[in-house]
Every structure is written in structure tokens, then in C-alpha cells.
Amino acid sequence: MTNRELIEKFYTSFADGNAKGMASCYHDDVIFRDEVFGTLQGNRACKMWEMLLSGKAEPAKISFNNIEATLENGSANWKAEYFYGAKKRKVINNIKVNFKFKEGKIIEHIDSFNLWKWTQQALGPVGYLMGWTPFMKNKIQKTTNQKLDHFIAKK
Numbered sequence: 177m178t179n180r181e182l183i184e185k186f187y188t189s190f191a192d193g194n195a196k197g198m199a200s201c202y203h204d205d206v207i208f209r210d211e212v213f214g215t216l217q218g219n220r221a222c223k224m225w226e227m228l229l230s231g232k233a234e235p236a237k238i239s240f241n242n243i244e245a246t247l248e249n250g251s252a253n254w255k256a257e258y259f260y261g262a263k264k265r266k267v268i269n270n271i272k273v274n275f276k277f278k279e280g281k282i283i284e285h286i287d288s289f290n291l292w293k294w295t296q297q298a299l300g301p302v303g304y305l306m307g308w309t310p311f312m313k314n315k316i317q318k319t320t321n322q323k324l325d326h327f328i329a330k331k
Contacts, residue, residue: 179245179277183252186282190254191238195226203281210271210287211294213324214317220324221285227327234259250275260298267297291316 177185182201189197199222208221216224229235236258243252256269269289276284295307295316306312 177280179247179250179275180243182277182280182282183240183243183245183250183275187238187240187252187254190225190229191240193229193235195222195229198222198225201282202285203278203283205278206281206283206285208285208287211289211291211313212316213320216324220328223328223331224324227324230327245275245277248277250277263300265298265300267294269294269297 186198186201189195189201202222205218206221208216208224213224236256238254238256240252240254244250251272251274254271254273256267256271258267259265260267271287271289273288274284274286275282291313292303292308295303295312297303299307303312
């Protein structure tokens with residue numbers, strides 16, 4: 177499988193709600209990073225995707241494009257459309273992703289997006305007022321990682 181095909185498999189699995197398919201694209205020592213979770217390593221990154229895909233009454237709509245891949249690096253754009261939180265706020269998140277590959281798998285996955293724009297959609301007025309601050313970023317990462325800890329402990 178080429179690295180381009182690996183990226184396609186990852187996002188096709190994501191769009192299909194297939195966390196195991198996504199995890200199969202990751203190297204055992206994968207490093208994942210984004211604005212919401214911070215840095216996750218290894219199985220913790222796989223469990224994050226499993227948590228995000230589980231228990232959703234209405235699954236996220238995932239689309240992707242602009243895939244580029246070499247033997248060592250790759251990139252793409254992807255978009256997630258979903259409803260967030262108890263108030264079911266509509267979120268449309270446009271993400272730029274960069275990959276590094278090792279032994280035919282994704283060893284590094286870095287998602288980049290505008291956290292302030294995300295907080296405005298996901299958190300409403302509080303996100304608009306505070307979403308750009310380091311305080312809010314730290315609070316979001318602490319909360320999401322606690323949810324991930326709880327999810328992993330239940331498994």
C-alpha cells in the first residue's frame with residue numbers, strides 16, 4: 177500500500193465510523209497532536225478516535241481532499257461536520273493534516289486548525305470571548321484528556 181493509499185484508508189475508515197480501520201494505519205509508536213487533545217502517543221491516540229466515534233447518536237460527516245504523499249511525509253485537508261455537547265451546537269471544522277511515515281504506517285499525525293473558530297462554534301459565547309486564550313486551550317485539553325482517561329478505564 178502506498179502512503180497516499182494509507183491516508184485514503186485512514187479517512188475512509190473515519191468517514192465509515194471504523195476506529196479499528198483507522199488504528200490499523202497507525203504505527204505502534206504513533207504521535208498524534210492537535211489543539212483539542214494536545215499530544216497523544218501510541219494506543220492512546222487510537223483510543224481517542226475510538227472514543228470520538230463511539231456513542232454518537234448522529235455520526236460526524238467526514239470528508240477529505242488534497243492528499244499528497246512521499247515516502248516520508250504526507251498531507252491532506254479534511255473536514256468534520258458534527259453536533260457538539262449538550263446544546264448540540266453545529267461545528268464545521270476544517271483541518272490541515274501533516275503526516276510522517278515509518279515502516280508502512282503513520283508514525284506522526286499533526287492536525288492544525290483554528291481553535292478560536294472551533295470554540296466559537298462548539299462553546300458559543302464563551303468560546304467567542306475566551307476561545308483564543310491559553311487558559312481556554314489548557315482547560316479544553318485537560319477536559320478532553322480526562323474524558324479519554326475515563327473512556328480507556330471503562331474498556
